[in-house]
Amino acid sequence: MARTSLAALFAGCLAATAPALAQQQQHGGHAQHGTPAPGDTEATRGYRAAADAMHRDMTAPYTNDVDVDFLRGMIPHHRGAIAMAKVALAHSKDPEIRRLAEGIVRAQEGEIAAMEALLKRRGAP
Structure with missing residues (x-):
């Protein structure tokens, strides 16, 4: 050619x-996650809302402090995982998926608490 x-x-x-x-x-x-599509199920709408909130909340301005920026980005990321797991719990009938989602909620809530405590000790918002 x-x-x-x-x-x-x-x-x-x-x-x-x-x-x-x-x-x-x-x-x-x-x-764009939140753009509804014809025929979206209630679960899909829930996943879209969770993803939109996560991405919106992850846009906090950077501080040039690697540790603070990591924590401030990961907290909304974990909250998004919890929101998605709760959608799965509300709609899935698969016991294995439900156990996984329950574990994600527990683990991510604990990690969010730890990250918020680290931010507080640093005096970061």
Whole structure:
């Protein structure tokens, strides 16, 4: 294949993917979770809401303190995991999934408490 053909092919691929890449960059690299789709179940709506809240809450400004920034990012991440686990508990009938979700709620709640205590000791919001 000639160089001009490869260049044209590459340019065409970039042009075709640019809108999707721009949208992902506007949303922190994640596709929009909260956009409802026709036929979404109540569980799917719950997962979308949990993901949206998590991503929104993870946008706290960075402080340039690696430890504080880690904790402030992980707390909403864990809260999102809890929210998703609670959706599973509300809708899943699979005993294995339910046990996993219950364990996630317990573990993540404990980790959030520990992270909040670390932030408090550091005097960080």
